[in-house]
Amino acid sequence: MKDLLKQIPIFENFNDDDLVYLQTISTVQTLKKNSIVFFKGDEPRYLHVLLEGSLKIYKYNQNNNEVMLKMLNTASLVAELANLEHMPYPSNCSTLEESKLLLIDYGKFENHFLKDSKFLFMFVKSLTNAILMLEKTISFNLTLNSTSKVARHLYEIFPSSCHMNHKIRASTLNMTPETYSRIIRKFKDENLIKEENGKVEILDEEKLKKYFDA
Amino acid sequence: MKDLLKQIPIFENFNDDDLVYLQTISTVQTLKKNSIVFFKGDEPRYLHVLLEGSLKIYKYNQNNNEVMLKMLNTASLVAELANLEHMPYPSNCSTLEESKLLLIDYGKFENHFLKDSKFLFMFVKSLTNAILMLEKTISFNLTLNSTSKVARHLYEIFPSSCHMNHKIRASTLNMTPETYSRIIRKFKDENLIKEENGKVEILDEEKLKKYFDA
DNA sequence: GCCTTTAATTGATTTGTGTCAATGATATAT
DNA sequence: ATATATCATTGACACAAATCAATTAAAGGC
Incomplete structure (x- = not known):
């Protein structure tokens, strides 16, 4: 799991102590195909890391068809922003196949890591990465x-x-x-x-x- | 201008000294309606702040029609990410009406402000805001x-x-x-x-x- | 292995939105 | 104030993609 976490931008510079602490505030959850991870409107309590499998982030359009906003594969951080802003999830999330998730207690994570400016650089990097992905999504869907x-x-x-x-x-x-x-x-x-x-x-x-x- | 800058998330906690320094590394540019601010592929040398007027960020689709990705109004930071990542602009930008821009020398800005972790919090806030806007754009354009x-x-x-x-x-x-x-x-x-x-x-x-x- | 369910393909039709064209309304310049 | 360009509206038509429907293929369960 250590190696896997280090593939994720926000954790890539975590040292061994950081990773050990991270595990003490986390649990692993295994979900079958087509299981709900969270619903739109839920209050985020965990930082979700996708360890195995794949997820979709989606909403519904006027005709109640699903619109997939994002697909996430192994070694992704899920919906980090709702956590950061303490806002309800703006979209639904479910598994596309059997998946394993790391649920990090967000309150504890925030207290331990986000108060510490040494982690802020990583955070900026992670957010930057998220922006790039979003801009790509917009450009992809609107211009093609x-x-x-x-x-x-x-x-x-x-x-x-x-x-x-x-x-x-x-x-x-x-x-x-x-x-x-x-x-x-x-x-x-x-x-x-x-x-x-x-x-x-x-x-x-x-x-x-x-x-x-x- | 001071008040205006403070409306922009990234500058809202700048003190007077910061703002004075900011002005020494900046110039103001006034552009007529439908003027180019930058082209897709240009290397960013400035951090652009829109002081007055409005801009569009756009690309072209298969049929060479413009696709507007973002509209920016007074007191916005323009395309911060291209700067941060030292990458060429991913889209074009032009004025929708006569506009006034603050051009901040990005090299100097980066050296003075971004090395200092006290500014990182503001940066996180600015990026977070950008993500929220992007997610709204995606949801707006794909679900409606x-x-x-x-x-x-x-x-x-x-x-x-x-x-x-x-x-x-x-x-x-x-x-x-x-x-x-x-x-x-x-x-x-x-x-x-x-x-x-x-x-x-x-x-x-x-x-x-x-x-x-x- | 067979049976049942889900996925994939193909055709016919509908629908939403873009394109083209014509005209009328506004704004801008001289 | 008049001329000229730009914008707005409306209708007819075109086109891409969704929907509906039918059939075939593949996957999962027992």
């Missing part, structure tokens, strides 16, 4: 059409999410499985990609790139 | 359809932007002026709002609310 989103997802995000099925990939990209399927079909017909037992392989990287870097 | 966006904009964002014309309001909401106009017409026909010499008045707040808080 469905075809481009799929192309870019295949090109750059794909390796990390290749174990996921089409349905989840589509929802990550905020489109329906039907649309996703049709675009994948088009790419196959154009010989840009091929798919063998669920594993996608890119055949023509350059042509695929043309779909998104205008 | 055009009608809901206009309703919510009228309801909550409107007073601050009532001096703007329809074209800019539409682009703030990432829709065409035509779509905006049609929705406004619908709301007028339903007696939800009325418009007199460019000034919108809400007639039925409850009904307007129903369009966005599902």
